[in-house]
Amino acid sequence: MPKLIQVQEHELIPLEISLPVWQEGMRLPAQSEGLDRWFFRWQWGAAFPVNSSDEEYSGEGYYASYVIGAQWIDSTPLVITPKGGCDKIDYLKMLATCLNSGIESKELSKIYGVDLEQPRIEAPELNSVLSPLIIVHFISLVRKIIKRGLKKSYVSRESNLKKVRGRIAISQNEYYNVMRKRCERLYCKYQEYSADTPENRLIKKALLFSRQIIAQIAQENKSLHALHHAINQCISAFCDVSDQIEVWEIKSMKRHKLFRGYEEAVQIAQMILRWCDYSITSIRPAAESPCPVFWLDMSLLYEHYVLGLLREAYGEKIKYQAKGYTGYPDFICYDPKLVMDTKYIPRFQQGGIDIAIARQLAGYARDRKLFRLPASEVIPCIVIYPKEGEAQNPFKDKSLEELLAEDEDGHLLGFYRIAVPLPTLNEPETNLSPSFTYFSQDKRDS
Structure with missing residues (x-):
């Protein structure tokens, strides 16, 4: 077995691979317009500098x-963990906040990707990241299905009845009734219009699997109890659906585009059942399970986490990913006029706002497609970044005008910085409501 390489975000990776093989690095699959993301990348000198005086990274x-x-790099397993370790970040709380913001399932699918076709990697610490992520994504899809109503279809049934329904099954009727002299009974095969379809049985089975996984993780993370309750709510909506389904049915399940929301829900359900080897009794604790090949974009997760905090404080006043001539600013507000952008740069607080970032936000603030304003008006720009500390909502109980009274950049007029710490598991337990509030949001075209 090749030796595992494990590094943290932004660190130099000791790969013994020549440049012509990988060229720039390893790009993430399924890139959307406007997104250019890499699992790792070649740097000619300082990597990811915060400002011109940053000397932490040096060397190509x-x-x-x-x-x-x-990920697998040729035959070498590579694991990248967050700064400070996976055990310190409360991913569930971040994901629950994302759901509060009304994040759509298609946006969640941009945050991460999983490949179950490749061999698994011995990185059990990452299961604490991946398990809640997939399950929260699955719950968001199931809740949409429940809201629209479960798919119903004609399902084949067999039963021993007192009167004919459908058609009589001759051989079964002879075995169960004629040979046993039960003349008042008829064994029939018939069609019944019901929600007990193969797709719904698959989804219910995956919900039961998810509950088993969350029950194991919740022993170490009490904040997962809210997610456990949300799963029970979803299962109760499938009370008239059986959970009996064969492995061959799971593998050969066809996706029907006629029913909106089912196609992706079936795909994620198949992923969950395959991950658990199609048997609830064989689920092993996360600490003992190898990790599937996957990636998680921390910058996008942080962006949606901040969106949830902003929506919690200001509701519909915050517009997400509005389309302008200069691009898609993360957040804008029209009363008062503000431009806000998240930068997932943990060392951001050590220096001033980078000139490239200032130019980007200044372009948004002068975009006539985003704002109708006189040439003399200066729109404030706020940069939001993470730092260590107790996670709280810095926007709550504050007006947007009050945000501009804090931490103005000393070199740039109208530029401000706000730190939003990542939630950690060692914080006091908070009650996460399983009844998530959904807000409408602007859809990003990319």
């Missing part, structure tokens, strides 16, 4: 980016 080589996960 392959550096990890803002994406964590586990």
Whole structure:
């Protein structure tokens, strides 16, 4: 077995691979327009500098980016973990906050990717990241299905009845009734219009698997109890659906585009059942399970986490990913006029706002497609970044105008910085409501 390489975000990766093989690095699959993300990338000198005086990174080589996960590089397993370790970040709380913001399932699918076709990697610490992520994504899809109503279809049934329904099954009727002299009974085969379809049975089975996984993780993370309750709510909506389904049915399940939301839900359900080897009794604790090949974009997760905090404080006043001539600013507000952008740069607080970032936000603030304003008006720009500390909502109980009274950049007029710490598991337990509030949001075209 090749030796495992494990590094943290932004660190130099000791890969013994020549540049012509990988060229720039390892790009993430399924890139959307406007997104250019890498699992790792070649840097000619300083990697991911915060400002011109940053001397932490030096020398050329392959550096990890803002994406964590586990990947195979040729035959070498590579694991990238967040700064400070996976055991310190409360991913569930971040994901629950994302759901509060009304994040769509298609946006969640951009945050991460899983490949179950490749061999698994011995990185059990990453299961604490991946398990809640997939399950929260699955729950968001199931809740949409429940809201629209479960798919119903004609399902084949067999039963021993008192009167004919459908058609009489001759051989079964002879065995169960004629030979046993039960003349008042008829064994029939018939069609019944029911929600007990193969797709719904698959989804219910995956919900039961998810509950088993969460029950194991919840022993170490009490904040997962809210997710456990949300799963029970989803299971109760499938009370008239059986959970009996064969492995061959799971593998050969066809996706029907006629029913919106089912196609992706079936795909994620198949992923969960395959991950658990199709048997609830064979689920092993996360600490003992190898990790599938996957990636998680921490910058996008942080962006949606901040969106949830902003929506919690200001509701519909915050517009997400509005389309302008200069691009898609993360957040804008029209009353008062503000431009806000997240930068997942943990060392951001050590220096001033980088000139490239200032130019980007200044372009948004002068975009006539985003704002109708006189040439003399200066729109404030706020940079939001993570730092260590107790996670709280810095926007709650504050007006947007009050945000501009804090931490103005000393070199740039109208530029401000706000630190939003990542939630950690060693914080006091908070009650996460399983009844997530959904807000409408602007859809990003990319």
